[in-house]
Amino acid sequence: MNTKSLWTNERTRGLIFQILLVVGIAVFFAFIISNTITNLEKAGLASGYSFLGDTASFDINQRLIEYSSTSTYGRAIIVGGLNTIVIAILGILAATVIGFVAGILRLSKNYLISRLVTIYVEFVRNVPVLLQIIFWWVILLSLPKVRNSLSIGDSIFLNNRGIRLPSANFYEGSVLVFSALIFALIVIYFIKRWSQKRQAKTGKIFPFGYTALGLIIFLPALTFLLADQPIDFNVPTRGRFNLKGGFNVTPELVALWLALSTYTAAFISEIVRSGILSVSSGQREAASALGLKPSLIMRKIILPQALRVIIPPLTSQYLNLTKNSSLAVAIGYQDIVSIGDTVLNQSGQALEVISIFMIFYLTLSLITSAFMNWYNKRIELVER
């Protein structure tokens, strides 16, 4: 076999391409690694993750787990990671609600409301999210000083240090109230199964919604009264110079949350809209021919079919929101990137810190998409 036939043979040619690629990548990495080693030696930096055990000696104002300036770098990064997860969950919840409402409203027959929502969607999604984050932050910082806080019903206070909300105190016996809540949920689950079975058999409709609502309010409320009111709220009040009681949400968290949720909601509303439009109009017509109410048509006929189209792009929006939360570094919300940046500047371990960022976000992405894939499988159309 001469060289020409080697080149024209599909298999050998494929082999040659792949060998070239592998050699290319190997050379590239060898080049990078050797450069990095010489550069690190020159700068006198030790590589490795042992710096995570060193004392961090900086403060973090929003923390879910115990942390002080004598804690280690490793703990600081964990605090940051938890803060990222907090903003991601809050943002995803709000964005989903706003997005679905906006998507449905945009399809409304009402001319005014659909135009209003269109203006919101088009404006918000065509402006960079970073600009919106900084905008909200500047707005929140220009609120009045603590002494002149704005108040909503004298229980929520707004000022340039954030939002002061009532906090809850739990006393002995509050466990009972929560167990009553869980018990109510379990009962509701069984009632739902029973009523569905009965409806399938006899066609009788059980007023499930009202029963569930009644149970979920009545059972915990009853235990609350019986157990001598074990929960109360610590409502903030105006002191002479400062606000007393309650808990404070930083302006950074609020700004980030507002910006991320409204921005992502604009994209979600488009996804919801196209999902609903993808359900063929025959479905709606058939449902109304059967005499279903418009709200029931939406809930039982349109949305379940639309969800199949909506879920995959919705997943990537959730992931985008999580990744966009890293823009927190611009306004100083202490998420993993912002804290990692501080750690990086103090310790000089650039490679290690950035590898932690990447592993953290990759893991989050994998978990979110695994969960959404599972959900997608569950609601998928079962075909023969």
Added chain:
Amino acid sequence: MTRDNNSHSDKANPGIKPPPANTVGIIGWIRKNLLGGWVNTLLTIISIYILWLALPPLFDWALLNADFSGSSGKECTTNGACWAWLDQRINQFFYGFYPPESYWRVNLSLILLLPALAYILFENLPYSKYGRWFALSYPIISALLLLGGAGLEVVTTDKFGGFMLNLVAGLAGIILSLPIGIVLALGRRSKLPLIRMFSIAFIEIIRGVPLITLLFVAVIIVQLFLPPGVSLDQLVRVMIMITIFASAYMAEVIRGGLQAIPNGQYEAAQAVGLGYWRSMRLVILPQALKISIPGIVNTFIGLFKDTTLVIIIGLFDILGQARLLQTNPDWMGKVDHETFLLAALFFFIICFSMSRYSINLEKRLDTTNK
């Protein structure tokens, strides 16, 4: 159906009456679109209330009560907007720290962009053969104009700023990310396992991390990767990272398009004796790119908006200029909303027109298929 038609049929069949007056015309429209049912009416009332709350104060603030002249924020005394800074600062918002005597170079490269774009977007233009060559060489021409050299005064990239920086970084990313994305998408669908694995790993890793971490890599780590003594311009490094980031997303969009092409097309291309590259270039890609246009333009829009992230690593794009002015002692506390609004409008105009163009194109291409 028009009025004439109705009256005509009335004469022919005297039994058929015209529709009731309150279901046609403006009253019918209002009844149907604004007041049909109590939910609808409620929504109308809420919308009118929102408009009434928002529009008159906004108009008052932005125009009626606004200050238009003055040399510092202290001269803005009304409670409306303070537009006095526009006079001195608008150039910085657009050109950054680019030397004022060379503004014409930025302007010229922007003006040249229009014919270059036109030759790419539209087919039936005169001299289209030369036009294509011009469009292909546009990046080099504008790089020469902006950076200088060959007789022009050299301007270093740290002078780039303002909206021009967003445009330069965005355009470079757009031009480069499409071909890289195509190669990655083809790699991901390749039959050769190693090439496929490499493409998947590359795409998924880049898509799994936020752009900001890649920018950190560009600023801090790339220096470690280069041989000692060699350094790369900061702006170039950032542009490379933005391009890599966008091309991973581009690859996924194009893969979607490739998957939508029926297998028969691949087989037919093989049957007429086309090899891999020629069947891709002549048969598959033209169809796949056509159906992925909306996604491609969306990626462009995302990329363009992402160029604002450069402020986090210390470059002053239009958002950076806005922040500079907001923290300037002369203007502090007076121009927050105004500067944000201006920067937002710049982005809105460009991104919104891109998305309209893609919708338009989608419709145009759709009819040719039917």
